[in-house]
Structures are given as C-alpha cells and as structure tokens.
Amino acid sequence: MTVMVSKPSPMGWVNQLAMTARTAILQNRPLRQLLSLVLFFGIWQILSSINFHFIINFQFLPSPLEVFRATIKFMTGNPWIHFWSSIQRVLWGYAIASMAGVLLGVLVGWFEVVEDLTMPPLEILRPIPAVAWIPLAILMFPNAETGMVYITFLGAFFPILISTIKGVESTLGDTVLIRVGQCLGANPWHIFKDIVIPGSMPSIASGLTIGMGNAWFCLVTAEILAGRYGIGYITWESYVTSNYPPIVMGMLLIGLMGAFSSWAVDRAARALMPWRVIKKQS
Template identity: 50%
Template sequence: MNAITPPASLAAASRPAAAEAPRRPASATLSTAPLGRLAVQAGSVAACVLLWHLAATLRLNLGAVTFANVPPPAEVLGAAWALLQSPKLGGHLYSSLLRVGLGFGFAALIGVGLGLLIGRLRWARNFLLPPLEVLRPIPAVAWIPLSILMFPSSEGSMVFITFVGALFPILLNTIHGVEAVDARLIASARSLGTRRWRLFTEVIAPGAAPSIVTGLSIGMGTCWFCLVTAEMIAGQYGIGYYTWESYTVQNYASIVVGMLLIGALGMGSSALIRRAGARLMPWYRPQGGAQ
C-alpha cells in the first residue's frame, strides 16, 4: 500500500518555520558600528565647541545670559597647555585623586554594607534608616563648617566631605537593589539549605549588584562635585583649589580648564566603575537601552 503523500502546502506548513533574523534598518548600520558611534560622538563634541567659539567670539548677549566675558576655546587651549607644563599639575592631581579615593572608598564600604542590612533586615531598616533619611537632604556644602570643627586637619575635613557626598547614592541604590531581588530566588535558596550568610553572598548581593554598580557610579560623580566645593574653601592643592585660585586672580581661561579637567576625571572614573561592574557581572545583560 502506497503512502499518502500530503500536499506540498500542507508539508511546508507542518515543517517548523526557520527563524528569520531581524532586519536592521540601513540607517542604523552606521550608528551601531563602533566607528560610526565614535564619529557621532566626536561630531557632537565638535558641534558644542563650535557653538562655544561662536558665542564667545561674537560676545553673544541673550539678555539673561551673556558670553561677553567667556574665554574662547583657543584661549582655553593655551591655558591648558600652560597647566600641562606647570610643575604644580602633579600636586593638584595627586591631592584630588587621593581625597576622592579615600572618601569614595569609605563611602563604598559603609554604603554597600548598610544598604544590604537595611534592605534585608527589618530591625536595621527601623533603627538605621530614619536618622540617615534626616541627614540625606543636607547638602555637602553645609557640612564644611562642622567638618572643620570635627577634624583637626583640613585633609580630614575634605575627605569627609567627599565621603558624605558619595555615601547616600550608594546607600539608596543598594537598598533598592536588595528590595528588587526576586523573592522566589530567596525561597529556592532557603529550600536548598542556604543559610543566612551564604544567602547574602550568593543570592542577595549578586541580585542587587547591578543597582550597587549604578550607585557607585553616581556616587563617584557626586564625590568629585563635593571635593571641588571642599577644596575651594580648605585646600591648598587640588583641581578645585586651582579653579578657585584662577577665579580670584580673574584668569577666566584657567577656570574653564579646571572645570573641563574635573569633568574629564569624573567621567573617566565613573566609566571605570561601570567597566569593572560589567566584568564582575558576566550574567547581567540590560534589557533596555538606546535603539
């Protein structure tokens, strides 16, 4: 008996359809390629510098904002070259990096530790969170007079200011990360006999790690912001002190150099934290992102 041959259309329908690779628009090819992204980013920076040059050279006056006294990019470039040749540059960088490193390191240890406890343990939330929430809205500038009274040296007070600035972003992001850990993962680990300490190290901490890295990155940015404020008042070396000293002698181009250097250091240190976080979390892949 001959086998019944199904129609060609039915046979084709019965076979699993091959998954088609999603087609990307042709316009997205350049923007998604590494060289394309780099070109777009460089073009964005060049456009900002061009607008700055035009506004400064034309002495643009918009009523509420005027560029009459803003130095043009060429003048700022000359001031940057003079700073590179200055023997004080090494001292400024060393002082600022040391203060940021100490303040951020203490903030990371205390912020992550307290965040894990407050996010997981009810007694820690009830006992520790209320005073921290009272202190959180106080700006770092308001701590400067008290820090000068508390610490015998100006270095200690400046490190304390950077610590305060970085602490609360790290703390809050850690708490939110712990609260967002899937309760089913915790229940499964407990059912397999995982005890409290291993539950923290093997389930809760890895689950909260993306939020912790985000808090560390934000905390690094606020750390630089607070350091500059502290150095303007109590420092003798540092990028913030250099910027403030340039203002007192009315060297406006050097002010912009200090601002750009602070921005570059803050951006670079935050990028290093994100890169280190990506290396430590190979399992984590963000679901969102720019298209």
C-alpha cells in the same frame, strides 16, 4: 527593449562621499561620541566669538580657545601635584564611602532593626549640601586634609547607600527568586549570599558609578579647605582672583576626571557581571 544605463552625473561622487560619510557616522559609535564633543566645543566657540547674548550671555565667558591656552599654561607648569592631591582626596573619600555605603546598605536592606535604628538621622543628613558642611568639617577634623576627604565621602556615600538598600529590597521582593532558594533547602545565609547579594549587584554598581561622579562633584567644595594644591583649589582660587579661563579649565578637568573614573567603575562592574544583558535601540 531598452537598457537603462545610469550616467555618472558630475555631482555623483559628491553624493557618494556624503552617503559614505553618513553611514560611517551613523554606524561607528566612537565616531558618534567624538562628534558630540566636537559639536559641544564648536557651538561654544561659535557662541563666544559672535558674543551671543539672549537670556544666556556668552560675552564674558572664556571661549574654548582661551581655556585651551590656560590649560597649556597650567600643564607646562607643575600640574601633577594638583592632580595627585585631588585624586588622593577623591579616592580616599570614595573608598570609605563605598565600604560604608555597601555594608550599611546591605544591613539596612536585610534587617528592619538596623533600618529603624539608622535611617531616620541619615535621611535628615542626606539632603544637606556638601558646602553646608564646610564650617563643621573645619571644626570636626584635626586637619584640612581629613576634612576634605570627609566632604568627598559625603558626596559618594548617600547614592551608594540608597542604591544598595533599594537593590537588596527589590531582590527580597522578588518572590520567585527567594522561593527558588527556599525549595533548594537554602537557609537565610545561603539566600543572602547566593541570591540577595548577586541580585542587588546591578543596583549597587549603579550606586558606585553615581557615587564616583558625586565624589568629584564635591571636590571644589572640599578644596575650599585646601591651602595650596588641588584642581578644585585652583578653580576656587581663580574665582577669588577673578581669573576666568582657569576656572573653566578647572571645571572641565574635574568633569573629565569624574567622567573617566565613573566610566572605569562602570567597566569594572560590567566585568564582574558577565551575566547581564543590556540591549538598546541602535
């Protein structure tokens, strides 16, 4: 009878470390998410430094380091007035869009008359890109500020409206849920309040999340109208003056704020719907 003893090979601890690192990365979600960012900026930096040029040309693109330097310069100046101007515009546009979108969406989903009386013109307006509204926004509103809020409103309004309508319609289409209410003696108001509204909440919430992102999406367009302040304004202004690193900085800042606020909306929506279960492949 022999006893097998595995001798520690010289490379054993390296393998061990690699294994540990692999399990740590595979099982730790924040780490995985961080890894995606590191890879994104890392690959970008590499492509920039080797002057990658195959279909996509990285030769003239600012590298992450240049963008980083531009960001430091911007942050050490007076950035808050820009941030605050943009945030205000986005939040106003978004707040109005949420109220109008959810309210109208619920009415359109519930009443056929409202649908017929409102949706045909809205469907025509919906595909018009925000940038096409710029001239009219100047003509329609008393000042640039209101025009900018209007442009961000447009970005948020349609996804919220459509998601709300679809949510209400799909809940109304769920025969069993509606029948449950009916045989408990529910009148239309009860069905609306206890079944249709909560039933369409997941869809409304995804509309609100998409709408939040879209409001930021429209910020650069909106701030074409701006005179001095705003992250979108800086981005547009740097383009006009061919100063490229701040453009990318502005893009990334908008992306960052958009992603953060969408995340915040998503979190808030989840907190309001503890009854939802989301199971994904790990």
